[in-house]
Amino acid sequence: MCAACSAGAAMSILVRHLENFGALDDRDRETLRRIIARTKDLPADHDIAREGECPIECAVVLEGLVARYKLLPSGKRQIVAFHIPGDMIDLHGFLLRLDHNIGTLTTTKLGYIPHEALNHLLTNWPRICRALWRVALVDAAIFRERLTSIGRRSAAERLAHLLCELFCRYRAVGLTDNLALDVAVTQAELGDALGLSYVHVNRLLQTFRGEGLIRFRGTTLVIDDWPGLKRRGEFNDGYLHVGDLTGEPGSERS
Amino acid sequence: MCAACSAGAAMSILVRHLENFGALDDRDRETLRRIIARTKDLPADHDIAREGECPIECAVVLEGLVARYKLLPSGKRQIVAFHIPGDMIDLHGFLLRLDHNIGTLTTTKLGYIPHEALNHLLTNWPRICRALWRVALVDAAIFRERLTSIGRRSAAERLAHLLCELFCRYRAVGLTDNLALDVAVTQAELGDALGLSYVHVNRLLQTFRGEGLIRFRGTTLVIDDWPGLKRRGEFNDGYLHVGDLTGEPGSERS
DNA sequence: CGTGAACTTGAGATTTCTCAAGCGGGGTGG
DNA sequence: CCACCCCGCTTGAGAAATCTCAAGTTCACG
Numbered sequence: 001m002c003a004a005c006s007a008g009a010a011m012s013i014l015v016r017h018l019e020n021f022g023a024l025d026d027r028d029r030e031t032l033r034r035i036i037a038r039t040k041d042l043p044a045d046h047d048i049a050r051e052g053e054c055p056i057e058c059a060v061v062l063e064g065l066v067a068r069y070k071l072l073p074s075g076k077r078q079i080v081a082f083h084i085p086g087d088m089i090d091l092h093g094f095l096l097r098l099d100h101n102i103g104t105l106t107t108t109k110l111g112y113i114p115h116e117a118l119n120h121l122l123t124n125w126p127r128i129c130r131a132l133w134r135v136a137l138v139d140a141a142i143f144r145e146r147l148t149s150i151g152r153r154s155a156a157e158r159l160a161h162l163l164c165e166l167f168c169r170y171r172a173v174g175l176t177d178n179l180a181l182d183v184a185v186t187q188a189e190l191g192d193a194l195g196l197s198y199v200h201v202n203r204l205l206q207t208f209r210g211e212g213l214i215r216f217r218g219t220t221l222v223i224d225d226w227p228g229l230k231r232r233g234e235f236n237d238g239y240l241h242v243g244d245l246t247g248e249p250g251s252e253r254s
Numbered sequence: 255m256c257a258a259c260s261a262g263a264a265m266s267i268l269v270r271h272l273e274n275f276g277a278l279d280d281r282d283r284e285t286l287r288r289i290i291a292r293t294k295d296l297p298a299d300h301d302i303a304r305e306g307e308c309p310i311e312c313a314v315v316l317e318g319l320v321a322r323y324k325l326l327p328s329g330k331r332q333i334v335a336f337h338i339p340g341d342m343i344d345l346h347g348f349l350l351r352l353d354h355n356i357g358t359l360t361t362t363k364l365g366y367i368p369h370e371a372l373n374h375l376l377t378n379w380p381r382i383c384r385a386l387w388r389v390a391l392v393d394a395a396i397f398r399e400r401l402t403s404i405g406r407r408s409a410a411e412r413l414a415h416l417l418c419e420l421f422c423r424y425r426a427v428g429l430t431d432n433l434a435l436d437v438a439v440t441q442a443e444l445g446d447a448l449g450l451s452y453v454h455v456n457r458l459l460q461t462f463r464g465e466g467l468i469r470f471r472g473t474t475l476v477i478d479d480w481p482g483l484k485r486r487g488e489f490n491d492g493y494l495h496v497g498d499l500t501g502e503p504g505s506e507r508s
Numbered sequence: 509c510g511t512g513a514a515c516t517t518g519a520g521a522t523t524t525c526t527c528a529a530g531c532g533g534g535g536t537g538g
Numbered sequence: 539c540c541a542c543c544c545c546g547c548t549t550g551a552g553a554a555a556t557c558t559c560a561a562g563t564t565c566a567c568g
Contacts, residue, residue, distance in 0.1 A: 068398070070399075070402045072402070072406055072407070072488065073488060077406070078401065078405045078406045080401050080402060081398075095384070095387055096388060096392070096395075096495055099395050099398065099492060099493040100398060134350060137350050140394065141350075143394070143397045143401065144322070144334045144354060145324075145353070147332065147400060147401050147404065148324045148332035150401065150404045150405050151332045151404050151449030152324075152330040152332045152449060155556070186514065186515090187514075188515095193405075194405070195406055196556080196557090197556070197558075198515090199516085199517090199557075199558080199559095200556060200557075202514095202515065202516065203517090206516085234326065234327060238351075238353060239353040241350055241351075408523080409523075440545090440546065441547070442546080442547095450525090451526075452546090452547090453524090453525075453526080454523090454524060454525075456547065456548065456549090460548085
């Protein structure tokens, strides 16, 4: 695949992501494809931004997997968010200093959006702006859902729930192959995201395999029983708001 | 106290809150004091908005305590956020349906801001707009901090950390009396916020009391050893971005 | 081949939960 | 005005979930 084609395909993932959050027309799409000023390839386990910094650029994950995480004095790590291709990082972070780290989990291709371009988008492209707002709100919803998972669901439910969420998010940007997705996430990373030890994650995954719910083929996760996995994780995709584009506010049911 | 005076005092808490997030001038302050169209008094344990709704107004907590929470099929509850006086609820929620409930924990006075007024603020009052952005970012930071608390800190650390956070947030809006604050939160609610059973919360609070860290005088929490409590909760107030209230709180802002 | 990272397995330790029962004070109906 | 009742707090004890430590295996990669 030639570099230009690859880059083109990579850019369009941002469009695919945003189209889940509001209708865009051809001019919107074209604008978005041009918005990424430059790209950068990063190795795995490489920090993109560190605590205390004040990032001045907005990045988009084009390929790979990125995590926001906090490190505790004890050395423990909490992954507070995964960013998959299409996700934007630090949309408005320039107003405050970062209180956590952002780093790659796998080799990753990042696209950078200059802040002026972003501001231009927000003031002159209402449909895109609206979609960006929705993205921000859904990000918050994902946080709340993870919080209740960790707080009130059992380890097995948590894990199943996270796998369901990842599947839905990958599917929303067209990165699933039927019921398979290539999430190159380690068991330790799953543990760090769920507040579990990696040993326990390992055992739970084996249980799920034994129950015929999922399977790993290398780094790709194969979901063998999607309804079963959803049930196991009490998963309801409503909070992701994928594909429920309500029209103008006010057109809601009561 | 006359109703007008009480209302005036109540309105100004929004100003006090926002001033923590950016300098405001007299015109900004005056605008904010007028922004609340009407107020409403609610009893304890009363839902303000429910899952599936699409709130069309923005509310400000003037007095009392409000929580956002999720209910699981098992009947368990996770409180994902506390809103104390000065906090805004549903700042931009009108773009999406609610994926959780919002309800009072105590008797509460709410102020409502019409959406037109809010939009006017966002487009015509840059300093206020900036402060509102910062508030939204700090809310997100609070979520991340709670997530890592629940995920990776011990029960005692979590609880101490939450108490520290509440103290700092109350202090930021001038609702502390030296090292005492009136948070009328039950032990069960603390448990629901921290992913713990109320029995365990009870035991931890007793431990803290035994260690001379805190004390309850009715519904008011008295912090007897602030440095000790911070240490117990690995608390660092950086994520709250509340000016430089970092020093010893013995010297209250006047 | 050699090496390291990720995964796997076992077993005991620990934290936290659940169930169950008793206590206390403030509000309410008689 | 008093007794009662409910809600929130307290205490005890066994149970369950999850962790930690430790060792072994596999596999991709240099």
